[in-house]
Amino acid sequence: MASDGGSHGGPANGSSVTTLVRWLRTRSQTEKAALLGAAALLTLIVLWYFVEDHDNLFIIAETVHFIGIGVLVYKLTQEKSCSGLSLKSQILTAIFLAIRLMCSFVMEYDVHTVLDLLTLVATGFVIYVIMNGSSGLRATYMKEQDSMSVAMVLVPCTVVAIIAHPSTNHALPFRILWATCVYVEAVSVLPQLHMFRGQKTVERFTAHYVFALGVARFFSCAHWFLQMFDGDSFLLSALGSGLWPIMVLLSEIVQTFILADFCYYYVKGQVTGGGVVRLPVDVV
Template sequence: MGTKAATKDQGLIGLPYRYRCLNIHPYGRLSLKSQELTAIFLGTRLYCSFVMEYDVHTLLDLATLATTIWVIYMMRFNLKSSYMREKDNVPIHYVVIPCALLSLVVHPTTHHHIINRILWAFCVYMEAVSVLPQLRVMQNTKIVEPFTAHYVFALGVARFLSCAHWILQVLDTRGGLLTALGYGLWPPIVLLSEIVQTFILADFCYYYVQSVMGGQLVLRLPSGVV
């Protein structure tokens, strides 16, 4: 249901890079708020998975949530002195509240309890925009260390593949996938969320590839990027 099958690897794919950022480059400019938003949508999705469709993806979400909580703990306590709080300045409620309001209006039309359907929609919307604080940190600093750049680029690749998966599935089923998701605004909004996730990171990935091809170890972002 929703986007789980297509996005189950997005959290796991960034774990090695988050580990490297924290253990080798603790000043790696990770956004604590992005990690907290990730924990929120993973926790919500984990609950929905348990009550709606328990499967192997539930275990993957559990592993990703556990490591995300570990990253948050490290940033809040062990590496507190290197956390750039003044650069990580996107208020979390600016992201959470719009997602919550949208989930009240547009959510799956399945047989599950209404609260569970709203929570599922909430985690889909949150996942789409959880990277925004991380992009804001990079926009504020303009200079991105290699491991942070690798981490965000890995997220971009994962989200591009997820979006491509959805589009190919829709084409392969001749729209049948959207019908299977229900009716009303939910099916197109799910697909739109996948597209939003991809394009949020598109310009960063472009400059990342340019930087790598140019042999630059440190990524310098032009004004206006992300």
């Protein structure tokens, strides 16, 4: 009798998940946004209570990002394909990592510097393989779809950084560079999401990578929120005053919500679509 109960557990659980997904699918965009916000708030509360050192959340975010890049390295070296992968997003990622690494040596050298260095090396490898790999691999690069200009992202971010940057005691160029890094990181995934426009499905390793970015961005956003709510004096002094702290939080929120839609369809694909991520035309 016990074995019979166990045999029915799997299908019952599967049916429950399918029913939940179907219910979510019938909700309006406003209802989905409200549910997403409630889930994010609940997760923040759980993290607040159970994670004693909230700085660990940023370390988790950087580690997840590094793992995501590792997925791309596997895709390029084992699958011999860069189909669906945006070179422009990788270049923007390398730019903000290089800026953050340079500023870290001047402003705050710690474990984050090591993680940034590892991620930058992995990202540089991805860029190199896409641009200089075998002819067969380069032929899979969808250059026509990767059409968003890097300058279109960098120039506005630099302008905003000149206006809103930290008010600490460091030299002005480093403060502007640090702000530029924060803003570029917030929108570096846009060329990748732009490539998804019109695609009915997303290649699995690229999907894993973008989902990892979404998870990393959430933990990073949680780190900033919880640190500020805790009244961390070191963090507040590092952020400075004026417009900059608001822009930091806004950047974290923007990059989290930029990826929220994709993460929803990713999870939905893992639950009901056999791991295939299917996007509506207007998801990005």
